[in-house]
Amino acid sequence: MERTLSYVDAIREATDLEMARDAGVVLFGLDVDDPKAILGTTRGLAGKYGGDRVFGTPLSEDAMCGAAIGMALAGLRPIHVHIRMDFVLLAMNQLVNMAAKTHSMFGGQEHVPLVVRSIIGKSWGQGAQHSQGLYPLFMHVPGLKVVAPSTPYDAKGCLAAAVRDDNPVMFVEHRILYYQKGRVPEGDYVVAPGKARVAVPGREVTLVGISYMQVECLRAQRYLEEVSVSAEVIDPIWLAPLDIGTIEASVRRTGRLIVVDNGWMTCGAGAEIVASLAERMQDAPGWKLRRMGFAPVPCPTTPSLEALFYPNARTIAAAAFDLVKGAPQGWLPAARADLKLIEFKGPF
Amino acid sequence: MKRDELELTVRLYRSLRRIRRVEEEIVRVYPSDSIKSPVHLSIGQEAVATGVCEALEPRDVVFGSYRGHAMYLAKGGSLPRMIAELYGKADGCARGKGGSMHLVDVERGVMGTSAVVGTTIPNAVGYAYALKHRRENRIAVSFHGDGATEEGVFAESLNFAALKQLPILFVCENNGYAIHTHQSRRQATLDICTRVRAYGIPAETIEDGDVFRIFQAARAAAAAVRSGSPGPRYIECITSRWLEHVGPGEDFELGFRSREETEAWRKNDQVARLGGMLPAPQRSVIDEAIEAEIAEAFAFAEASPFPPAGELLMHLYR
Incomplete structure (x- = not known):
C-alpha cells in the first residue's frame, strides 16, 4: 500500500x-x-x-x-x-x-x-x-x-x-x-525544476492553479462535471523556470484558459503565463482566456470580506462555465461538502 | 631599522605604492574612455586595506564595498584581471560582468564587493559562521565604510556575529563622508566603536591613519579572532578620501568640504612616509617593478577582447 x-x-x-x-x-x-x-x-x-x-x-x-x-x-x-x-x-x-x-x-x-x-x-x-x-x-x-x-x-x-x-x-x-x-514515497526522489504536471486531463478548458489555488482548481473541475464541462487542470509546480510548453499544449487543445493566481493579478504569475502564451500562440485563432486572483486590495480580516477577496472553486467553476459557453450563464454551483478539504480552523 | 622591521616596511610600502599608482593610472587613463565602469577611488585611504591585509593569512577571506580596489589589491587580487574588468574585457576577474564595483578573486580570498552600502557585511558574517562550523583556522573580514554603520543590517550583523562568537574582523574605513554628506549630519553619536561595544564586541579606533598602527591593531585582532576567543573584533580606521565620491576628479569645488580638510592627511601620506623610510636604491627597485607591473596589466586589459555575444546569457544559473 x-x-x-x-x-x-x-x-x-x-x-x-x-x-x-x-x-x-x-x-x-x-x-x-x-x-x-x-x-x-x-x-x-x-x-x-x-x-x-x-x-x-x-x-x-x-x-x-x-x-x-x-x-x-x-x-x-x-x-x-x-x-x-x-x-x-x-x-x-x-x-x-x-x-x-x-x-x-x-x-x-x-x-x-x-x-x-x-x-x-x-x-x-x-x-x-x-x-x-x-x-x-x-x-x-x-x-x-x-x-x-x-x-x-x-x-x-x-x-x-x-x-x-x-x-x-x-x-x-x-x-x-x-x-x-x-x-509520498519513502526515500529519495526529486521533482526537478521546469516541469509542470497535468493533474487532471480534460478537453474544453484549461485551469492553471498556482500554489493553494491548485486545490481550488481541482475542486472546480469536479463542479464542472456537474454541468458536463471537461476541464484540464495543470499544476505549474515550478514558476521559474516555468514549463510554459505544457500549458501551451493544453490550451491549444482546449482553446480556453483560466489562470488562477494565489496573488494579485497585476504583473502576477498569471499575467506572465498569459503574456507568454499570447506570444507563442499568435497562430491559434480565437482562444479565450481569463485571469483570476486576489481582489486588488490588501487582504481584509473579516470573514465576510475575506471570502470575496479570494477566488474559490465555485467562482472558478462559474468563470470556466461562462468561458466555455461564450457568455455569462449565471451559474454558480452549490457548495458540496464532499469537495471540502480540511480548512484552517482558528483560533490559533 | 631591524631586519624584520625593514621587511615589514618594504611589504607595506610596496602595497601602498602599488595601490596608489594603480589608481593614479586609472585617473590618467579615465578620460580616454577605455575604462567602461564608474570608479570609486581609494586614493588617500590605502593604509587601511594595506595594514589590515598585511595581518591576514592567504586563506582568510575579505568582503568589501564598491570602493574596493585597495582591498582587492592588498589581499592579492590579480591586477591584470582587475584592470581588464574595468575595461569590460573577457579576461576581467568577473568576465566583464562586474566592473569596478564588483571585484572578485576567490583564489586569493577576495569574496566580492557590492555597490549597495552595507550589503556584504552579513555575507562575511555568514562565511565566518561556516568557518566556525567546520572548525577551520581561517577568519573572515568585512570592510565597510562609515555610511554602512547606519544601515539596519549592520546592527543585525553585529548582533548575530557576537551571539555566535564568530571568527570575523570588522574593519570600518571611516572617511567621514557618505558621498557628500558628513558623518555629523548623519549620525547622532559619532563614536561608532561605542555603538559596536554595546553588542559585546571589542572595538578600537585608529585615529591617525598610521599604517603600522593599523597593521598592529589588525594583527592583534586577527590573532584573537583566529583563536576563537572572544569572537568578533572591530577596528575603525579614520581616513581621508582625496578624490570625488565617484570618478577621477576632485570635489572641493562643490563646497561641501574644503581642500584644507584633507591637507593634514596629505602631510601624513603613508605612501610618501614609508617611501622615505627606505634607502633610495631599494625604493627605486620597488617603484620600477610596480611601474612595469602596471604597464603590463593595462596592456593585458587593452589586448583582451570584449566578451562575445554568447556570454550575455551565461552564468545566470550554475
Missing part, C-alpha cells in the same frame, strides 16, 4: 533526508527550533542534527539572509525559513541584489546554493500582512528559481531538488496546504 503523509511531514522528511545526505545542509530561521517547530515542519531536527546545523535566529531577516548567502559562498547549503512570506520583504536586498546576482555578477567565480522557505497565510483573520503571495516579485528577477508545490509529493521532491540546486531557490508554501495528505 502506498504511504500517505501530510504536507508538513513531507517537508520535514525532505529536510531530514537532505540533512542526513549532506553534512553541509543547515537550517535556520525564526523559531525553527522552538516547541512549535514551524508548524511541525522542522520538528525533531535540532535534536537530531544539533544546534550548529539547526537554529533559531534573531529577528534579523536581512542579516540572516545575507549570512545565508555567506554560508553558501563558503560551501554550506543553507535553508532559511520564514513562517510568513510577508516577512521575506525584509530580506529583499540580499535576495535581489546578492543571491540572484552573485553567479553572474562575479563572472561565474561564485554561486549561491540557498533555499528560502516561506509560507503564505490564509483564513481566520490572517489579514493584510500574513496573506501575501509575493512569488511574482521573485519570478521577475533573473537568477532566482521559484517553486510553489501544492501536494505533499511535490513538497518533498521539490524541497530535495531545491536543496541540491546550486542556485538560490524561493520555496513557496501555503498554510492551508499544510492540511493536505497525499501519496
Whole structure:
C-alpha cells in the first residue's frame, strides 16, 4: 500500500533526508527550533542534527539572509525559513541584489546554493500582512528559481531538488496546504525544476492553479462535471523556470484558459503565463482566456470580506462555465461538502 | 631599522605604492574612455586595506564595498584581471560582468564587493559562521565604510556575529563622508566603536591613519579572532578620501568640504612616509617593478577582447 503523509511531514522528511545526505545542509530561521517547530515542519531536527546545523535566529531577516548567502559562498547549503512570506520583504536586498546576482555578477567565480522557505497565510483573520503571495516579485528577477508545490509529493521532491540546486531557490508554501495528505514515497526522489504536471486531463478548458489555488482548481473541475464541462487542470509546480510548453499544449487543445493566481493579478504569475502564451500562440485563432486572483486590495480580516477577496472553486467553476459557453450563464454551483478539504480552523 | 622591521616596511610600502599608482593610472587613463565602469577611488585611504591585509593569512577571506580596489589589491587580487574588468574585457576577474564595483578573486580570498552600502557585511558574517562550523583556522573580514554603520543590517550583523562568537574582523574605513554628506549630519553619536561595544564586541579606533598602527591593531585582532576567543573584533580606521565620491576628479569645488580638510592627511601620506623610510636604491627597485607591473596589466586589459555575444546569457544559473 502506498504511504500517505501530510504536507508538513513531507517537508520535514525532505529536510531530514537532505540533512542526513549532506553534512553541509543547515537550517535556520525564526523559531525553527522552538516547541512549535514551524508548524511541525522542522520538528525533531535540532535534536537530531544539533544546534550548529539547526537554529533559531534573531529577528534579523536581512542579516540572516545575507549570512545565508555567506554560508553558501563558503560551501554550506543553507535553508532559511520564514513562517510568513510577508516577512521575506525584509530580506529583499540580499535576495535581489546578492543571491540572484552573485553567479553572474562575479563572472561565474561564485554561486549561491540557498533555499528560502516561506509560507503564505490564509483564513481566520490572517489579514493584510500574513496573506501575501509575493512569488511574482521573485519570478521577475533573473537568477532566482521559484517553486510553489501544492501536494505533499511535490513538497518533498521539490524541497530535495531545491536543496541540491546550486542556485538560490524561493520555496513557496501555503498554510492551508499544510492540511493536505497525499501519496509520498519513502526515500529519495526529486521533482526537478521546469516541469509542470497535468493533474487532471480534460478537453474544453484549461485551469492553471498556482500554489493553494491548485486545490481550488481541482475542486472546480469536479463542479464542472456537474454541468458536463471537461476541464484540464495543470499544476505549474515550478514558476521559474516555468514549463510554459505544457500549458501551451493544453490550451491549444482546449482553446480556453483560466489562470488562477494565489496573488494579485497585476504583473502576477498569471499575467506572465498569459503574456507568454499570447506570444507563442499568435497562430491559434480565437482562444479565450481569463485571469483570476486576489481582489486588488490588501487582504481584509473579516470573514465576510475575506471570502470575496479570494477566488474559490465555485467562482472558478462559474468563470470556466461562462468561458466555455461564450457568455455569462449565471451559474454558480452549490457548495458540496464532499469537495471540502480540511480548512484552517482558528483560533490559533 | 631591524631586519624584520625593514621587511615589514618594504611589504607595506610596496602595497601602498602599488595601490596608489594603480589608481593614479586609472585617473590618467579615465578620460580616454577605455575604462567602461564608474570608479570609486581609494586614493588617500590605502593604509587601511594595506595594514589590515598585511595581518591576514592567504586563506582568510575579505568582503568589501564598491570602493574596493585597495582591498582587492592588498589581499592579492590579480591586477591584470582587475584592470581588464574595468575595461569590460573577457579576461576581467568577473568576465566583464562586474566592473569596478564588483571585484572578485576567490583564489586569493577576495569574496566580492557590492555597490549597495552595507550589503556584504552579513555575507562575511555568514562565511565566518561556516568557518566556525567546520572548525577551520581561517577568519573572515568585512570592510565597510562609515555610511554602512547606519544601515539596519549592520546592527543585525553585529548582533548575530557576537551571539555566535564568530571568527570575523570588522574593519570600518571611516572617511567621514557618505558621498557628500558628513558623518555629523548623519549620525547622532559619532563614536561608532561605542555603538559596536554595546553588542559585546571589542572595538578600537585608529585615529591617525598610521599604517603600522593599523597593521598592529589588525594583527592583534586577527590573532584573537583566529583563536576563537572572544569572537568578533572591530577596528575603525579614520581616513581621508582625496578624490570625488565617484570618478577621477576632485570635489572641493562643490563646497561641501574644503581642500584644507584633507591637507593634514596629505602631510601624513603613508605612501610618501614609508617611501622615505627606505634607502633610495631599494625604493627605486620597488617603484620600477610596480611601474612595469602596471604597464603590463593595462596592456593585458587593452589586448583582451570584449566578451562575445554568447556570454550575455551565461552564468545566470550554475
